[in-house]
Amino acid sequence: MTEHVTVIESVKLDDKNDTIILLDQTQLPNKKVFLELKTVDDVWDAIYHLKVRGAPAIGIAAAYGIYLVTKNSDASSYEEFAQTFSKMKEKLASSRPTAVNLFWALDRMEARLEKEKAQSIDVIKRALKEEADLIKKEDEEVCESIGQYALELLEPGMGLLTHCNAGTIATAKYGTALAPIYLGQEKGYDFKVYADETRPLLQGARLTAWELDQAGVDVTLICDNMASIVMKQGKVQAVLVGCDRVAANGDAANKIGTSAVAILAKHYGIPFYVCAPMSTIDSKSKTGDDIEIELRSEEEIKTKWYSEPMAPESVKTYNPAFDVTDSSLITAIITEKGIVYPDYEENLAKIFAE
Ligand SMILES: CSC[C@@H](O)[C@@H](O)C(=O)COP(=O)(O)O
Numbered sequence: 606m607t608e609h610v611t612v613i614e615s616v617k618l619d620d621k622n623d624t625i626i627l628l629d630q631t632q633l634p635n636k637k638v639f640l641e642l643k644t645v646d647d648v649w650d651a652i653y654h655l656k657v658r659g660a661p662a663i664g665i666a667a668a669y670g671i672y673l674v675t676k677n678s679d680a681s682s683y684e685e686f687a688q689t690f691s692k693m694k695e696k697l698a699s700s701r702p703t704a705v706n707l708f709w710a711l712d713r714m715e716a717r718l719e720k721e722k723a724q725s726i727d728v729i730k731r732a733l734k735e736e737a738d739l740i741k742k743e744d745e746e747v748c749e750s751i752g753q754y755a756l757e758l759l760e761p762g763m764g765l766l767t768h769c770n771a772g773t774i775a776t777a778k779y780g781t782a783l784a785p786i787y788l789g790q791e792k793g794y795d796f797k798v799y800a801d802e803t804r805p806l807l808q809g810a811r812l813t814a815w816e817l818d819q820a821g822v823d824v825t826l827i828c829d830n831m832a833s834i835v836m837k838q839g840k841v842q843a844v845l846v847g848c849d850r851v852a853a854n855g856d857a858a859n860k861i862g863t864s865a866v867a868i869l870a871k872h873y874g875i876p877f878y879v880c881a882p883m884s885t886i887d888s889k890s891k892t893g894d895d896i897e898i899e900l901r902s903e904e905e906i907k908t909k910w911y912s913e914p915m916a917p918e919s920v921k922t923y924n925p926a927f928d929v930t931d932s933s934l935i936t937a938i939i940t941e942k943g944i945v946y947p948d949y950e951e952n953l954a955k956i957f958a959e
């Protein structure tokens with residue numbers, strides 16, 4: 606698959622220099638800037654400000670972050686080390702609330718710490734690095750597998766619509782919703798992709814359109830409010846999106862606007878697929894109502910991207926960063942373990958038990 610994927614590692618550890626090298630996604634597509642993160646505040650800030658974004662990439666950054674910021678701890682006992690670890694974990698976990706991969710990765714790092722309890726601090730530190738490397742490596746395989754399964758549902762020449770960015774830079778490699786597009790590209794499937802611009806932070810315009818265009822995929826950028834007309838005109842045969850958290854009943858939180866696309870897809874009889882690594886499925890959230898939706902600043906709606914204010918200064922705003930697509934609108938959830946169809950409560954539980 607690598608042939609058509611723009612291989613940019615959005616999160617990379619430089620262990621020798623105690624640094625995380627991070628592609629600053631806020632500067633794309635105009636500038637390809639790599640940041641050097643060293644402290645817990647650097648990592649927190651990068652996640653909060655979406656310099657690293659996309660659920661799997663956030664998880665990878667948090668895993669390397671917690672490794673790095675505990676690596677230099679001079680704790681001499683396990684208890685002391687574990688105390689520093691949980692302080693750092695708490696800080697990183699406060700960066701963004703919706704993508705469950707953040708908490709999943711931090712919990713997994715903590716589980717590894719506890720597993721190595723009897724070892725020396727040096728061995729524990731090495732184990733934490735190994736765990737963070739594994740989280741990243743596994744994500745590559747997961748994305749590739751999601752891509753293979755999703756491709757089974759698609760046919761050459763199809764028009765596909767996607768929202769936000771669930772591509773290479775949102776993951777370790779390949780992406781989730783964009784993985785079948787890259788895979789199809791390699792097989793000459795000639796997909797026609799419509800990328801929603803994704804207001805207010807424009808992940809579709811700045812990131813999806815950019816990475817698909819670079820890969821030579823036939824991509825057309827549309828504003829969010831144009832999804833209906835392209836569907837009505839018969840230009841779209843399937844919708845593929847990523848997600849930040851899937852509840853046990855299949856309700857799926859993803860970038861704001863996703864649920865509107867799902868409602869449109871249902872209206873026009875177009876299949877709506879959610880691409881979800883198992884790490885994004887949160888059995889602790891029973892339904893979408895249990896998922897915390899991140900609220901962000903009014904500046905993202907009123908001024909960002911424009912040299913002049915876009916709205917009266919005094920006007921109130923409401924800026925939820927995600928919405929939840931009701932499971933009844935989702936045709937299938939595509940995981941690395943296979944394609945899951947309704948009844949989601951039953952079938953997600955089954956796939957977890959496998
Ligand atoms: C494979 S990335 C899946 C999701 O995280 C993605 O679709 C999304 O909504 C990202 O939101 P963002 O706010 O840009 O982090």
